[in-house]
Amino acid sequence: MRLPISVLLLSIWAILFTTSYAEEQEESKAGEPSFISTEDASHIISKSKHTNNWAVLVSTSRFWFNYRHMANVLSLYRTVKRLGIPDSQIILMLSDDVACNPRNAFPGTVFNNMDQAIDLYGESVEVDYRGYEVTVENFIRLLTDRWDPDHPRSKRLLTDQNSNIFIYLTGHGGNEFLKFQDAEEIGSYDIADAFEQMYEKKRYNEIFFMIDTCQANTMYERFYSPNILAVGSSRLDESSYSHHSDMDIGVAVIDRFTYFTLDYLEKIDKDSQETIDKLFDVYTFENVHSNPGIRTDLFHRNVSEVLLTDFFGNVQNVVVNDGDEDLLYISNHDKTGELLKFYDEEPEEQISEGIVNSTNIKTSYQIDFGVENEESSDQIIQVSPTLAKRLGLGTGLVVIGLWFVST
């Protein structure tokens, strides 16, 4: 019968094609390596040696007339998100829900300015602790990460020793205390001890502690762990003031200290190189109507070298190099830059032997990297498109031939 003969002929022809049309060797590219010195790299990579940024934003007051504390926290939430910290690394604790408060004339919104330009509650706000979950116990547990095993990961502060944490507290405070939920208070020693626990458990690289309450500076006086930079809005026996009220909402919408902080931070971007002392320069008595304090003695770096994005943003500076080309260069050239030779140049008769025990490794005399060398392919041999085209065309011709010879 004609059919088996044609199949046999076709298979012989296919094998001949395969053997005579082996893959051509590709020229290996002798790329120039792009090396960078360690000094330049260290200039580019952040000086503070942190690798990730977290933010803990807490408001502690309840009731409608403390609208401005929620607005404070939500404004900083928005800023911190804008500068790059993802929701997974922000812990937002809102003690009361003013957006859906029945007294809110604009339900579902929270504004921090009487021009109502930005709705802070509008889009994609992820609140981790809400309402009565914002307690002193939860706050301390959060900082020290002492939870039940079934406490969800999204509500935990999963920092490590390379994390920079920005902690912001706002509410009603006094001499070395901060009132939580109108029923309890946290003391300055409590926070100081929590930070010491964090230091011992290596849970932070640097902490930036900002607090906007009355007599706020007293809250950071008791810290004793290293690498903490603290800012408070007013001194002992001084009150912190709200900035302005919105007549339609009916209450004050932002505090002065936070207002000027935001005013400055709105001007910077993710890739800003501004230092934090510029922010501290904004805290004048004329602006905030109180005496803000800065505590830098626990902080090992000079404040004029600390970037704002070290705490407010989440920027990782990287040095990009072309790994493939470098590896290729290093493996094919020696130190002086001369091309290495591994074998002598072989004539083409070797190739038919290569097919018998063929794998995807080419009979190449220089190391090549590329997609063609994938070992995970299902294919037994590498079939070039021209070969496949000839085989396909051959099949078509064979079938047409069979068509015409059959009776």
Place this chain on the structure above:
Amino acid sequence: MTKLNQVLIIGGLIRFLIPTLLPQVVPILSSINEISTPINSFKSLQEAFYYFANGIELYDGGINHHPPVLVILLSFVNDLGYPVLSNIIFNLIYTLCDIYITYRLIALNQWYHDQWSSKSGSNKYNDDLIASFYLFNPLIIVTNLSHSTLVFSVLFIIETLHQLLVIKNLPRSMIALSIASYLSYTPVWLVIPLLALMQVTNPDVPKVEIYGRNFGFFLMGLMLFIIMSFLITASWQFFYQCYGTIFLFNKIQPNIGLWWYIFTEMFEFFTPFYIGVFNLYSIIFIFPITLRFTNDGVFAFILSLIWLSFTKSYPTIGDLGYILSILPIFKSSFLNYCKFSIVYIILLIICLILSPIFYYCWIVLGNGNSNFFYSINLIWGVIYLFIMMDLIWAKLTLDYIMDNDIKDKEQIDKLRLTQL
């Protein structure tokens, strides 16, 4: 200019001019899931061309389900001048395919009439009517404009019939059937009624020789293609992607068929069971149909075609379309006794109107759910069943009339047959 030529020219122009002048028609129609499924869509074919041109394995991605030889042969067209010129040439190819099918249908119609004119009165549809039933069938026009590769499958199935019945060249018909089953998996089961048909049309050749020899041809043709595909792609991936997808129901995109819903909405525990049952269901009816209806030859083949389209894994409206276009060939015989064709014609119109609406409600608007769309799929299946029931009953009536030699027209009209 004969009427036939007019019909052919208009039909050809529709299929050629519309995609040439409005090239966005092809991708739009190719995305409508009643018209083209992931298995036979033109978009995945174009994707395969790209893979092939860039040396990527054709079957690595899970998008391409076209057999390798088809991809390679059509990639020659694609290389000629992508994108404009190759699209025009593809339009031309599909137009010529449809015109070729039309010619074959006309020849089959003539053959059938010649067969039957001795037995009953000679009335058949004229050539131009048969051609217009095919060329102006909207289901087929839409399938052709979407450039789905179903057209090639249909071409070779019709060619199989033509070679067997008109030209009486058995090996060629087997080769054509092997090409058709290589292109898509479903026609492979048509070999059973086809072999029976060969036996009936050549009664003087011994059974063993007919069955053995022709089945051998079929197997050889199929093996040739499969082995060449293996050599071209150097792996068995193509087998799993082209045919495994079809009979293992790997893709569960919604289509006009009956089975996708079961795989999306039922528990996964039952999936192997359903795969087995649906494939078995598709195959098991071919045998009794063949055994019972082979005496008249083509009827078994047509019923098997309808059955396989009904239980196809990824059917399209083109499947029903080309069955509806083949049926007018039988005007002189049993089509006269079809009793309730108006029912399924109306059902067809209802399905065609409601199916895109429910799909839109389900996917785009979101106020429907898959049940809406699936109900129309069930009605689509009912259309197939009605056609089968009607045809079988008509055939049995015809057989009765033939056997009892009833010539009186009045008696025939008063005939009420019952099944015992």
